Amino acid sequence: MKEVTVIKIGGNIIDNPTELEQFLTDFSKIEGYKVLVHGGGKSATKMAQSIGLVPQMIDGRRITDAPMLDVVVMIYAGQINKDIVAQLQAKDSNAMGFSGADGNLIQSTKRNHPTIDYGFVGDVKQVNTALLKTLLENGIVPVFCAITHDKNGQLLNTNADTIASELSIALSAVFDVTLTYCFEKQGVLQDSEDDSSVITEINEALYNKLKEEKVIHSGMIPKLDNCFNSLSRGVQKIKIGHHKMLQNPDVLHTTITL
């Protein structure tokens, strides 16, 4: 099977123009089929606050009422997505930006939680793998934002880590997939403030232990939950670390195993 590299970047890289430029340089040099997924939660929070909205997150998911949905669509599917696509084009990567509504690439269902009303938040239901495969086979580098749709005309906000994970699961039916979560640190750390304390391999048992000891906390919890879910559903390889590892395999990072 052919290989495909799926990479996710989050708000801390996107919000730092120098880091973003360096990441996109490294990303554009990756050989073969590749897909980029970006978040942008930090920018959305800033924009929402600047117009008087009060952002609220529960378990790593943004409560998304109608005004907040307008903000995240403008920031994720508009400003950030188009800026990244333009920068990749400048580096001769034939990038094309997508929300899940475009080409029905990612259909989701509005989250139905028994006690919490998340608003316009979507859980991924279906990926248009055939179209994604066609795009890759035609030299396109798809760039996904964190917006999906319900196929009834409603856009929905979907966590970007989950989008990367669901796209990887779908692609693993037709390709060998390596999923890499790039962020500002070197990997999953024994001490989240010490970049030299990288845990080079983590399985579910170690994860549960470190979560209990509060070594792993906040945004790293949903990220690792997504990783174990993806591995058990067919994704071949998953890594977490700094984007420097994309061009230098000797850079320390974390590999996820079941």
Ligand SMILES: Nc1ncnc2c1ncn2[C@@H]1O[C@H](COP(=O)(O)OP(=O)(O)O)[C@@H](O)[C@H]1O
């Ligand atoms: N053990 C850990 N090692 C590394 N980072 C950790 C750890 N525990 C918690 N974190 C936190 O997880 C964050 C990454 O998750 P998140 O904020 O969702 O990132 P992103 O938006 O880039 O996806 C890091 O910025 C860090 O503060």
Ligand SMILES: CC(=O)N[C@@H](CCC(=O)OP(=O)(O)O)C(=O)O
């Ligand atoms: C439903 C939900 O929580 N959506 C996320 C999507 C963006 C995201 O995941 O951005 P980062 O990767 O930068 O955190 C949000 O609005 O924050």
